[in-house]
Amino acid sequence: MKKILDYSETIPQRGHQDRGRAPDENEDLFFDRKKDGVCPFCKIHTQVVHTDHQLTYPDWLDGGKFDIQENVKQCSNCGWWRIRCDKLTTIGIDARSFAMESAILKSYDLSSKQVPIEALRKHLAVSFDDVIHIHDRNMEKLVQSVFREHYSCDVEHVGRSHDGGIDLILVNADSPTVVQVKRRKSLDHIEGVAGIREFLGATILQNGKNCIYVSTSKKFSQPAIEAARQAIKVGAVESYELFDFDRFCDVLKLTTEIDPTPWKSYLRKEW
Ligand SMILES: [Zn+2]
Known part of the structure; x- marks a missing residue:
């Protein structure tokens, strides 16, 4: 473990x-x-x-x-x-x-639900492949924590209480962005078009205008990418962002500060 x-x-x-x-x-x-x-x-x-x-x-x-x-x-x-x-x-x-x-x-066990998200971020920033081992719930919380900083906005975790596969909501504008998070068991998984269409449907049913699909898969299939483009083109949504492994990993690294001197704030205190 x-x-x-x-x-x-x-x-x-x-x-x-x-x-x-x-x-x-x-x-x-x-x-x-x-x-x-x-x-x-x-x-x-x-x-x-x-x-x-x-x-x-x-x-x-x-x-x-x-x-x-x-x-x-x-x-x-x-x-x-x-x-x-x-x-x-x-x-x-x-x-x-x-x-x-x-x-x-x-x-902590990497797959445990108890791992603090900050510790998880620091670990994944250097060993992102380990993302396949983490708890599903933590994957959603990880994306929440990373997006909160990346988009500088409040990110609500809705998880299972919400239907239609909406896991997070970015409260960044009059029209919030809905987010689906997929943690795949294998990094080689290719995200197919069906999931992209289904989430588009869920977004529209929620009267959403912007959506983001985050997956730990290495890539999205070509039809999946095309479907997201088409959704914008026909005006079904205003934006449909796809985050694959590399893209999410880049954002995670960018927003996660690894402090090489965590003891610094304890120096020269009034002893
Ligand atoms: Zn040691």
Whole structure:
């Protein structure tokens, strides 16, 4: 079973010690060093992807120093990360504290209904062929999420409550656009003309003027493409857009931001 990893949530840890001994370089008062630096999921060593060091002698410390070290470790295999900030305040004696933020590892079956759509988008943006494994319901939600950004409009998910094969409605104008979503079990499937005609019928019966047919198939058959053109030509609808695998994949990639530094927003917070 294919898995999707999601690190969109984090867990914070804090520690403080007022009366420090003389700092020992090799000792970590707060954390087992052996465990630090190992990805809890892959069990391999993480890489240091960011470091920052600040040494200051602020007036209010009266000759004391303020030493902040920050580093981020990330797993090169799965992307898991941990940011750690150590603060050493010295006024004669040392006070040490640390703050840590770790990504929470969540793993989902690709075909599960529970996969968060954002995690699914990120996964498919790099492995779009996996689209054949995802849950039907998630396919509709995926298209909804992608089209919402692509067309900059509200997209309603109607799904099964609506008849005629209308899965989504783009609320982008006086005349909304209706959308049908087909996730095929095989990428080699060719979308035939029958489905195109049937959806045209459903659109007209809903008094729709614009429709979009999205399929994970590699392509639409020539008669299918012709039928969509003809529907516009005879004025049955104003627009009939066909999205095949490549076209939808392009839009998904375009609208999905893969953040290589998901930890960035946690840097240098008020620890
Ligand atoms: Zn890992």
